Amino acid sequence: MVHEDHGIQRHTIALLVENKPGVMARIAGLFSSKDYNIHSLSVGETMDPSVSRMTIVTSGHPLVLEQIVKQLRRLIDVIKVVDLTATGEKFVDREMVLLKVNAKGEARAEAMRITDIFRGKIVDVSPETFVIEITGDEGKIQAAIELLKPCGIRELVRTGKVAVMRGPKSLKLA
Amino acid sequence: MAKLKGYQIFWECLLKEGVDLVFGYPGGAVINIYDELVNYPQIRHVLTRHEQGAVHAADGYARSTGRPGVAIVTSGPGATNTVTGIATAYMDSSPVVVFTGQVPTILIGNDAFQEADIVGITRPCTKHNFLVKSTKDLARTIREAFYIATTGRPGPVLVDIPKDVIVGEAEFEYPEKVHIRGYHPSTRGHPQQIRKAAQLMARAKRPIIYAGGGVIIAGAHQELRQLAELTHTPVTLTLMGLGGFPGDHPLFLGMLGMHGTYVANMAISHCDLIVAIGARFDDRVTGKLDAFATRARDEREGGLGIIHIDVDPTSISKNVKVNVPIVGDAGNILSQMLEFLKEMDVDWEGQHRDWLARLKEWDSQHPLQYTYSEKVIKPQYVIEKLYEVTQGEAVITTEVGQNQMWAALFYRYKRPRQFITSGGLGTMGFGFPAAIGAQLGNPEALVIDIAGDGSFQMNIQELATVAQYDIPVKVLILNNGFLGMVRQWQELFFDRKYSQTDISVQPDFVKVAEAYGIKGYRIEDPKDVEPFLKSLVKMKEAVIVDVVVDREECVFPMVPAGAAVSNMLLDRPATEKNGEELKRLLPLNFPS
Numbered sequence: 229m230v231h232e233d234h235g236i237q238r239h240t241i242a243l244l245v246e247n248k249p250g251v252m253a254r255i256a257g258l259f260s261s262k263d264y265n266i267h268s269l270s271v272g273e274t275m276d277p278s279v280s281r282m283t284i285v286t287s288g289h290p291l292v293l294e295q296i297v298k299q300l301r302r303l304i305d306v307i308k309v310v311d312l313t314a315t316g317e318k319f320v321d322r323e324m325v326l327l328k329v330n331a332k333g334e335a336r337a338e339a340m341r342i343t344d345i346f347r348g349k350i351v352d353v354s355p356e357t358f359v360i361e362i363t364g365d366e367g368k369i370q371a372a373i374e375l376l377k378p379c380g381i382r383e384l385v386r387t388g389k390v391a392v393m394r395g396p397k398s399l400k401l402a
Numbered sequence: 403m404a405k406l407k408g409y410q411i412f413w414e415c416l417l418k419e420g421v422d423l424v425f426g427y428p429g430g431a432v433i434n435i436y437d438e439l440v441n442y443p444q445i446r447h448v449l450t451r452h453e454q455g456a457v458h459a460a461d462g463y464a465r466s467t468g469r470p471g472v473a474i475v476t477s478g479p480g481a482t483n484t485v486t487g488i489a490t491a492y493m494d495s496s497p498v499v500v501f502t503g504q505v506p507t508i509l510i511g512n513d514a515f516q517e518a519d520i521v522g523i524t525r526p527c528t529k530h531n532f533l534v535k536s537t538k539d540l541a542r543t544i545r546e547a548f549y550i551a552t553t554g555r556p557g558p559v560l561v562d563i564p565k566d567v568i569v570g571e572a573e574f575e576y577p578e579k580v581h582i583r584g585y586h587p588s589t590r591g592h593p594q595q596i597r598k599a600a601q602l603m604a605r606a607k608r609p610i611i612y613a614g615g616g617v618i619i620a621g622a623h624q625e626l627r628q629l630a631e632l633t634h635t636p637v638t639l640t641l642m643g644l645g646g647f648p649g650d651h652p653l654f655l656g657m658l659g660m661h662g663t664y665v666a667n668m669a670i671s672h673c674d675l676i677v678a679i680g681a682r683f684d685d686r687v688t689g690k691l692d693a694f695a696t697r698a699r700d701e702r703e704g705g706l707g708i709i710h711i712d713v714d715p716t717s718i719s720k721n722v723k724v725n726v727p728i729v730g731d732a733g734n735i736l737s738q739m740l741e742f743l744k745e746m747d748v749d750w751e752g753q754h755r756d757w758l759a760r761l762k763e764w765d766s767q768h769p770l771q772y773t774y775s776e777k778v779i780k781p782q783y784v785i786e787k788l789y790e791v792t793q794g795e796a797v798i799t800t801e802v803g804q805n806q807m808w809a810a811l812f813y814r815y816k817r818p819r820q821f822i823t824s825g826g827l828g829t830m831g832f833g834f835p836a837a838i839g840a841q842l843g844n845p846e847a848l849v850i851d852i853a854g855d856g857s858f859q860m861n862i863q864e865l866a867t868v869a870q871y872d873i874p875v876k877v878l879i880l881n882n883g884f885l886g887m888v889r890q891w892q893e894l895f896f897d898r899k900y901s902q903t904d905i906s907v908q909p910d911f912v913k914v915a916e917a918y919g920i921k922g923y924r925i926e927d928p929k930d931v932e933p934f935l936k937s938l939v940k941m942k943e944a945v946i947v948d949v950v951v952d953r954e955e956c957v958f959p960m961v962p963a964g965a966a967v968s969n970m971l972l973d974r975p976a977t978e979k980n981g982e983e984l985k986r987l988l989p990l991n992f993p994s
């Protein structure tokens with residue numbers, strides 16, 4: 229479908245999938261073959277080692293987002309799909325970023341100060357650089373990156389977002 | 403429990419699935435399976451002459467019988483040769499199970515001899531696929547493959563079996579039940595939605611039922627007919643839906659879409675309610691989307707919108723926003739809907755009288771037509787006569803191109819599974835092997851492939867299969883010496899520049915048939931068409947007929963790709979100037 233630019237929304241989708249080889253390829257293949265956006269994707273084993281949990285951040289027109297959820301559900305190896313944004317339920321989302329920044333001269337103190345403000349950690353120190361670890365939601369991570377830019381960011385690695393619903397509600401297999 | 407070898411487990415599973423016919427082509431990776439085959443006389447193996455032919459034949463068998471088709475091929479090139487067949491089955495939701503041999507598990511990923519990552523290659527064109535890692539998983543995997551292929555919205559499933567899994571040993575137990583925790587095809591529609599649909603139907607003044615292949619797959623043709631007759635609602639079918647509603651029924655408007663009838667396309671444009679059943683609003687049906695069914699979709703014009711019944715949620719609101727979506731089995735939903743409708747106090751006949759009269763008028767203004775000639779055979783005439791001579795009873799397969807559209811328009815299909823064509827992928831070369839599969843699935847039926855001279859050459863090697871097994875299919879080649887459908891586009895939109903579409907350098911099809919020991923005929927005179935067809939339908943063996951037809955006949959009506967349905971062409975543009983106008987109608991260059 230052809231859509232105008234306005235009306236584009238960003239959604240966070242949680243999935244339970246079979247923890248089997250090829251499942252990632254199926255999901256990645258779906259997004260590429262249908263030309264869906266994918267901003268981040270993170271995956272890891274759940275308490276049940278036969279099941280993986282995935283968090284996908286995607287964007288599109290509401291009708292496209294609806295299609296994405298339906299298409300994901302159609303995959304045999306996908307057990308459960310919940311569009312967390314669409315449920316209207318509150319959820320917590322976090323991402324971790326590792327930044328290698330310049331830490332010579334004035335930048336050294338500045339980088340330490342910013343890390344502190346964002347309750348980050350310096351996890352590696354060298355005479356020239358720091359590796360800073362920051363965890364938070366999208367807004368916080370973005371703000372930290374902006375503020376660290378003047379120091380000179382040499383490398384930036386993000387885990388992609390993970391998300392879970394607030395309160396007692398949880399994503400169950402059946 | 404008995405320990406069996408993988409190759410024994412393989413055939414045991416097929417027996418359990420009730421398979422008695424498989425198509426295939428052997429090679430090193432599956433040689434043990436073939437070796438074991440001789441111990442299973444209950445299963446007939448048909449050796450095609452190309453793996454593509456095997457998959458299309460399995461597909462033709464599946465479409466014509468409703469039972470899953472099975473193909474077996476070797477690893478590497480054997481597997482890659484199946485891809486077009488699999489993609490064809492995928493696009494038309496046909497239950498085909500393809501088994502491919504694979505190099506031993508320890509060699510996977512090594513670029514071993516005849517290794518191809520067929521699971522990776524076919525991921526986007528199968529409903530699901532499997533790589534079997536261990537002999538103990540083989541039986542369960544085969545069980546799941548058949549289950550997935552045949553349930554919900556059916557589709558092809560591929561099972562890749564490495565050589566060590568084939569020769570390995572395991573205890574054989576065929577699982578009674580299948581439990582796949584990520585797969586729950588929905589069957590029963592939501593009663594609330596169904597009631598809402600019935601209420602909408604009761605309000606409509608100008609409703610239309612637009613039904614597709616889903617009706618045939620679901621076996622919902624009787625319910626569809628009851629719905630139409632009870633509510634006096636006209637029916638149009640997609641290419642894939644032909645046969646889902648009787649072609650000679652007074653409520654039938656013909657096919658809609660790019661080469662649909664004038665009345666069907668006018669009806670879709672002017673209706674106030676669309677009841678879509680097992681159809682997916684394909685671009686070949688809708689044409690330009692914003693101009694599609696504008697009245698039904700516009701509330702201010704009194705439009706009541708769209709009801710959409712489909713087993714696959716992804717088909718709903720994909721291209722066109724739907725007002726009443728109902729997910730589930732069409733037969734089940736329609737019978738529930740009929741219950742609601744029967745209780746309603748509506749004078750259906752009176753309510754739709756004006757609408758039906760208007761449709762009749764449109765139909766008589768521009769019925770399907772062509773100009774008969776005494777000098778040269780018109781392809782439409784051949785199909786028309788074939789319909790008469792066979793009394794509409796033949797099972798027809800088609801190739802792709804003009805031949806396909808004429809077969810869709812000029813033959814009237816009475817029942818489901820009678821018209822077998824590659825709609826979604828549009829695969830030239832499908833019809834002939836599909837006819838082989840359909841014939842083997844329906845030994846008593848008269849099975850005819852309506853072919854084009856280009857398409858037939860794409861799987862012409864299957865003549866040997868026909869000869870080897872005495873498969874009495876008939877092939878009618880509508881021989882125009884052109885890739886006719888592409889030529890038609892070139893005529894209409896590219897100033898008659900026939901770039902690379904003249905295929906008049908071609909074999910003598912009669913001699914080719916004879917070379918395989920098959921009967922071949924040529925007809926060139928319009929006078930001969932009818933008497934020849936009369937004798938053809940009595941012939942008990944395979945026959946290849948080279949019908950030399952008008953080289954530059956066009957398929958009309960035609961809605962240029964990407965144009966609005968209202969820009970339908972009913973005939974060749976009369977003047978050059980009209981031709982120029984035409985080109986402007988072509989905003990998007992879709993493939994033909």
Ligand SMILES: Cc1ncc(C[n+]2csc(CCOP(=O)(O)OP(=O)(O)O)c2C)c(N)n1
Nearest residue numbers: 803804805828830854855856857885886887
């Ligand atoms: C495998 C494949 N290649 C190319 C096409 C594009 N195509 C569509 S119709 C057509 C012409 C078919 O020619 P022929 O079989 O002679 O049929 P006709 O249109 O002349 O009846 C072509 C090339 C296709 N559909 N399938």
Ligand SMILES: [Mg+2]
Nearest residue numbers: 854855884886
């Ligand atoms: Mg031709």
